[in-house]
Amino acid sequence: MRHRKAGVKLKRDLSARRALLRGLVTNVIQEERITTTVPKAKAARPLVEKMITLAKEDNLHTRRQAAAFLMTKESVEKLFDKLGPRFNQRNGGYTRIVKLGWRKGDGAETAKLELVGSELVKRAADRAARREERLKALRTGSEENAEGNDEKK
Secondary structure, eight states, rough: TTTTTOSSOOTHHHHHHHHHHHHHHHHHHSEEEEEEEHHHHHHHHHHHHHHHHHHHSHHHHHHHHHHHHSOOOOHHHHIIIIIHHHTTTSOOOOOOEEEEEEEEOOOOOOEEETTHHHHHHHHHHHHHHHHHHHHHHHHHHHHHHHHHHHHHH
8 A cells, every 4th residue: 555655756766766856856946847748747746846945045055965866067056146046026926837738759748847937038039040030130230331322433
């Protein structure tokens, strides 16, 4: 019987399950959104929430706790430098699971596990990139017009 046994097994032994969840959490922190199956997303969600809660209190002990779980140094730095301050005023609910439908290959139900507010950050980054492209096009266009005017004279 499984009385008082919390967590999901995901059809893996302990070490494989731990490695899978550590990888998922690290990727969510680095990329701010991942696409995976629904059970994996539901299993990784509380761990991501715990990491962000650790990041809200930035000290050496919490950094070492996060570094012991996350797989890359860059993810620890992003967690404490960007995500901790971003979610500082929020009391939980840092992630969202959006169901996407069924995967074509094996029919597994897929979901997107993302950080709340990451769509705004992504939109702002896309907007800034488009603005840079427009400014660059305007600069090259004005330079071409200036060269064309010089040739006419």
